[in-house]
Amino acid sequence: FQIDQPDTARRRSPLSRRKLRLVTDYIDAHCLDRIRLADLAALTGLSETAMSHAFKAATGVPPHRWQMQARVDRAKAMMARDAASLGDIAEATGFFDQAHLTRVFKSIVGVTPGAWMRSTSRQ
Structure with a gap:
């Protein structure tokens, strides 16, 4: 799955490229498991809600869709x-x-x- 959002969407996201890559790599590696939003939030240092919104702003899709x-x-x-x-x-x-x-x-x-x-x- 590729991140196709324009640069403006990524700039508005509080997720740095490094943290976004951490989250996407984690989801890709654990996609067969039940992934909790709390686990993804812990990777980023954001609250669950903030991480979910930031992820969608950066990728165009919510974490579950990814x-x-x-x-x-x-x-x-x-x-x-x-x-x-x-x-x-x-x-x-x-x-x-x-x-x-x-x-x-x-x-x-x-x-x-x-x-x-x-x-x-x-x-």
């Missing part, structure tokens, strides 16, 4: 290389079930996992 994107990225990698079922992929990537994976995947990617797999297999 985590879901990281999970979707892992699911895409598994779908591209494995013949595992969507249920198995959902379980392996931290989603509650296949329906949860499908809902989140579609909200982030714009298509269902099945449609994404069909489109990538044609390329």
Whole structure:
């Protein structure tokens, strides 16, 4: 997941680039776990509310959405290389079930996992 916000958004954020990188690296490394906002706030020295607002100002998405994107990225990698079922992929990537994976995947990617797999297999 990339940070695509304009420089003005980053300037308004109380998160330095270093602290933002700490948080994004932590989320990416622990995306399969339940991440508490308190843990992310502790990395930055900000309150939970301030950290959440600063993160969104810097990245354009809240921390939970960043985590879901990281999970979707892992699911895409598994779908591209494995013949595992969507249920198995959902379980392996931290989603509650296949329906949860499908809902989140579609909200982030714009298509269902099945449609994404069909489109990538044609390329």
